[in-house]
Amino acid sequence: MKFHLKFIFVLMGLVLLALAVWAAAAKPAAPCDEASFRQFLQAYEARVMPLSRDAALASFQASISGKDQDYERSAALQIQLNKASADAGEFARLKCFRSGGQVREPLLKRQLDILYDTYLENQIPAAQMEAMVMLQAQIEQKFNTFRIRLGDQVLSDNDAGTILRTAIDSGRLEKVWKSSKEIGRLVAPDILKLVRLRNAAARQLGFANFQQMQLELGEQDPAQIEALFDELDELTRSSFAGLKRDIDAHLAARCGIASEQLQPWHYQDRFFQQAPVIYPVDLDAYYKDKDLVQIAKTFYAGIGMPVDDVIARSDLFEKPGKYQHAFSSDIDRSGDVRVLCSVKPDSRWMDTLLHEFGHSVYAKFNDLSLPWLLRDAAHAFTTEAIANLFGRLAASPSWLRAMAGVSAAEAERISEASRKSLRLQQMVFSRWAQVMFRFEKSMYEDPGQDLNRRWWELAEKYQLLKMPAGRNEPDWAAKIHIALYPCYYHNYLLGELLASQLHDQLAGPVLKNGDLDNPCFVNQPEVGRFLVERVFKPGMRWPWNEMIERACGEKLTATYYARQFVGVK
């Protein structure tokens, strides 16, 4: 059969006309101009602001009390909050605002982009979303109830950690390490199901796979992030290889074996993500009789960012039932910022307190004249950078001297060992983060591959570990982040890079006399002034790399991290 071409055109025209008439009748087209978007935003803020504050408060309360009903209330509010940015009709309007090109005022346009991504993430069909949440909850429960064993003995994570750090008997180390990996086998099948569901959801939303989606929704170009990791690999490879030889020599001697006999269980950490102790410096000794909260308070006041109000609202010490990790929470983006932790007088908690108050000042000194939606850190890793910048001070001899009463002679005595320890920690963590980033990328690209093998290929290449002979276990699944905090780990390393980049700005252009190796910042209000004006106040006004470029004169780079810790100019 052959239709006349003109006839087909007429027919198509009629169909289109009918469709247009039908669409117009079904849905009076709401205008997509700038004024309408302002109205949309107002309604959104009125609905979401109070809900967001209530959810944050409920979560903070639940973390303190540990009570089931408090956790249930917190979860219910969180679900409500997610639903508030999920409506398909509203998402269609956001699409129209974007494609219409009439929203031009820069802050409005920025809010439109952020809202669009927030809604996009929530467009996964409810049944699929539910399946993922259920699987994730099951995996989380398995992690929570799993216990490491040594023979008949049941060990807490802390106990197992202590054995790995202190034992020198290879047989005992091997047993604890292997037992710590057994969780992998328990959760691997569920994680694989979850990975496939996540990929399917990402493809429905138009992304190549879940890893690509996660990065792109965080305004991170996957190719750029990979290039940065490649650059970092180049920069750290030979320096790490040298340090690894020092580590091996130290650990082999300690355990009374030859370097070639070292196995992954000899590295004092389940994943070799923390540096083993190979230099003689005991930071805990300097903090054991000190008031850490007072030290943090004095320090932050001295750099022009007092945290007295944050401390007054915080919950800083141990309580029964209380969540044992630490976090800072911005309750209302209007100055109500709180920290939760369980301070003890040791160096880890000094680091943690400085770290969490770093998050707090970022939130506290945001710009109240910015729209609510933009009053947040430019990216999760930029607030992590500020937290790391200050957390690192807890191990700095000159800071210890100024803030913790360490004598000049003692500070001098430990200066070499503490500098080396910090460098070792950074190099070990950096190589480990390579494994995590590349494994997740590879897994979401091809979940059907031999993942057990892939994991060890990467650990051998980047961490210079040796796979135990004949091992074929899902050791990748034993790392909780793979299942529960997916495709986020690379941000920890980006946070370290930015901490070094900001550190260089502070030591150089801002303070002019700052010591890169031995930072102090004590009583330097210029530090606070720079950070508040250049980093905190901009909030989400610009994409994160633009904020960094405006603050530091160049985009995020590995150069300063390498200069600080690798010694490459």
Ligand SMILES: [Zn+2]
């Ligand atoms: Zn943090």
